[in-house]
Amino acid sequence: MCLGIPGEVVELMSGHEDLAMVSVEGVQRAVNIGLLRDDDSAELDLRPGDWILIHVGFALSTIDEAEAKASLEWLTGTGDAYTDELDALRASDITDGAGLGEGAR
Known part of the structure; x- marks a missing residue:
């Protein structure tokens, strides 16, 4: 199962x-x-602290913090599906393809 998961923009x-x-x-x-x-x-109106909905390494939409926290609470309760999605996120790295290498992480 693939899920869209909330993430907070760091930079x-x-x-x-x-x-x-x-x-x-x-x-x-x-x-x-x-x-x-x-x-x-179009100029993108996104800054650190904003929340986005992520699926397979792509931001699909912006969401507010309350929606993000409610989604994370629900996702945590789904067990394996959410754990699998976090494991996939940990294993993913699109920075190599962008020429950012080890120093960018």
């Missing part, structure tokens, strides 16, 4: 306008935020 990654470092339950990973733009030229 927007300079030099990579479509990437943000996001924290999910203490696991930090780069996430592609390009889908949050209305079009290719």
Whole structure:
């Protein structure tokens, strides 16, 4: 089962306008935020502390903190499906493909 999980934006990654470092339950990973733009030229109104809904390394939408916390509480109760999703997040790393390497994490 694949889930969309809430994550908090930690930083927007300079030099990579479509990437943000996001924290999910203490696991930090780069996430592609390009889908949050209305079009290719649109400025993205996203900053550290904002919450996003993530699926397979892509931010699908922004959500407010109350919705994020309620979702995390519910997801924690789902057991294996959520644990599997966190394990997949821990194992993922899109930074290598972006040329960021070890020093970016």
